[in-house]
Amino acid sequence: MGGFQEQFLRGLETTVLVAAISGTLGMLVGLAGAAAKLSRFRVLRMIADAYTTIVRGVPELLVILLVYFGGTAALTALVGSYVEVSALWAGVFSLTVVFGAYATEIFRGAIQAIPRGQTEAALSIGLAPWQTWLLVILPQMARIALPALCNLWISLLKDTSLISIVGLSDIMRVAVVGAGSMRDPLTFYLAASALYLMLTSVSLLTFRLVERRMLAPLH
Amino acid sequence: MDIALIIESIQTLLGGVVLTLELTILSLLIGFVLSVPLAFMRASRSPWLSWPVLAYTYVFRGTPLLVQLFLIYYGLGQLAFVRESFLWLLFRDPFYCALLAFSLNSAAYTIEVFRGGIQSVPPGLVEAAQAIGLSPTKISLRIVFPLAFRTVLPSYANEVVGMIKASSLASTVTLLEITGLARKLVSETFAPYEVFIAAGAIYLGLTFLASRLFNLIELHLSGAPPDKARRPWLLKLRQAL
Numbered sequence: 001m002g003g004f005q006e007q008f009l010r011g012l013e014t015t016v017l018v019a020a021i022s023g024t025l026g027m028l029v030g031l032a033g034a035a036a037k038l039s040r041f042r043v044l045r046m047i048a049d050a051y052t053t054i055v056r057g058v059p060e061l062l063v064i065l066l067v068y069f070g071g072t073a074a075l076t077a078l079v080g081s082y083v084e085v086s087a088l089w090a091g092v093f094s095l096t097v098v099f100g101a102y103a104t105e106i107f108r109g110a111i112q113a114i115p116r117g118q119t120e121a122a123l124s125i126g127l128a129p130w131q132t133w134l135l136v137i138l139p140q141m142a143r144i145a146l147p148a149l150c151n152l153w154i155s156l157l158k159d160t161s162l163i164s165i166v167g168l169s170d171i172m173r174v175a176v177v178g179a180g181s182m183r184d185p186l187t188f189y190l191a192a193s194a195l196y197l198m199l200t201s202v203s204l205l206t207f208r209l210v211e212r213r214m215l216a217p218l219h
Numbered sequence: 220m221d222i223a224l225i226i227e228s229i230q231t232l233l234g235g236v237v238l239t240l241e242l243t244i245l246s247l248l249i250g251f252v253l254s255v256p257l258a259f260m261r262a263s264r265s266p267w268l269s270w271p272v273l274a275y276t277y278v279f280r281g282t283p284l285l286v287q288l289f290l291i292y293y294g295l296g297q298l299a300f301v302r303e304s305f306l307w308l309l310f311r312d313p314f315y316c317a318l319l320a321f322s323l324n325s326a327a328y329t330i331e332v333f334r335g336g337i338q339s340v341p342p343g344l345v346e347a348a349q350a351i352g353l354s355p356t357k358i359s360l361r362i363v364f365p366l367a368f369r370t371v372l373p374s375y376a377n378e379v380v381g382m383i384k385a386s387s388l389a390s391t392v393t394l395l396e397i398t399g400l401a402r403k404l405v406s407e408t409f410a411p412y413e414v415f416i417a418a419g420a421i422y423l424g425l426t427f428l429a430s431r432l433f434n435l436i437e438l439h440l441s442g443a444p445p446d447k448a449r450r451p452w453l454l455k456l457r458q459a460l
Contacts, residue, residue: 064412066416164285
């Protein structure tokens, strides 16, 4: 493949890095979103509803294009001369927003699946509300949310390929450049497919193991 | 932010809706036709039937749609048997490349959705159908599939919404559907916010309509009495009048 192996390896690193950062930040957004959706305050619920409805109804590619080109336009206006947003951070930001919206729905569903008695019991033995959340709700919620989070993580991994369209040097970008310069698209795109398939397979196996561990003591 | 420009952009971008819908609906139809028999194979107890289909869904669900699209659009032309046959007439056109990629991808997801539904049909119903002498094909198509479809309708609706959104990738192979037109418009007007927000609004409208449509189908198939099937706001409106 004419020395492209090394580039693919670096692309793999970038893909994993972008996915890991967006996934971590997206989880935090998701937790905040779920808390807002279940909050007593109507304004918070409305904001969270608008957020998930809009983001989940619009293509991921469009979010990335909006953040990248919109961000560039905003920065340029701010600085006064042409400034380009880094594809990496525009991508991380976009995918965090997308991941967060889906994670919000997953966490909200998982929290609602926990019987109310759990909260009541925790409060009645004198735990503070934050302790109730941290020690009683979150651990139970994590178990319920895990399978859906696994699916979400896998679509995040695949969605990172869209950032290559705005120039991120991930696996996909290396494949596009290699396919063009070596005039051999089949080989390069098959290689990229193999790498993505490896990433999703490793993720699936890892989630399986974690799931089994989490379920073990209860059965 | 220029509201007038957003409205103007929406008018221009509406020209791409037809192509977006064409790609989405055709891919969903082809995906549906492919996935019904394959889902039965996937749900079968015989590994000879189930495993090849599992390999197909695993690969197509485990790799990005963008890679699949580029593999077909740029890669197919490298194969001599494609280039030297009638297939080339089809696959040198980006529309058919996108259609093939989307259909195969959609089929993979739909197979797994339908498999879940098929496996959730109580075995007693199949046994009853066998007892009254229905042929296996008839049992599959008249008993198992309709029940399975009804169970998985919400998941299938998600798949439909996903396909509307995924069709935006067609813009990467030069097709001028909503996203393609939006990118062209941005390079002409240098107004990324207005144009992409306009495009987002159109997609939001389309996905909203699709999920509404499936809600109605769900209510209809659930056999709810007409009064309950009506949406609450309609009832309230009636009472108010």
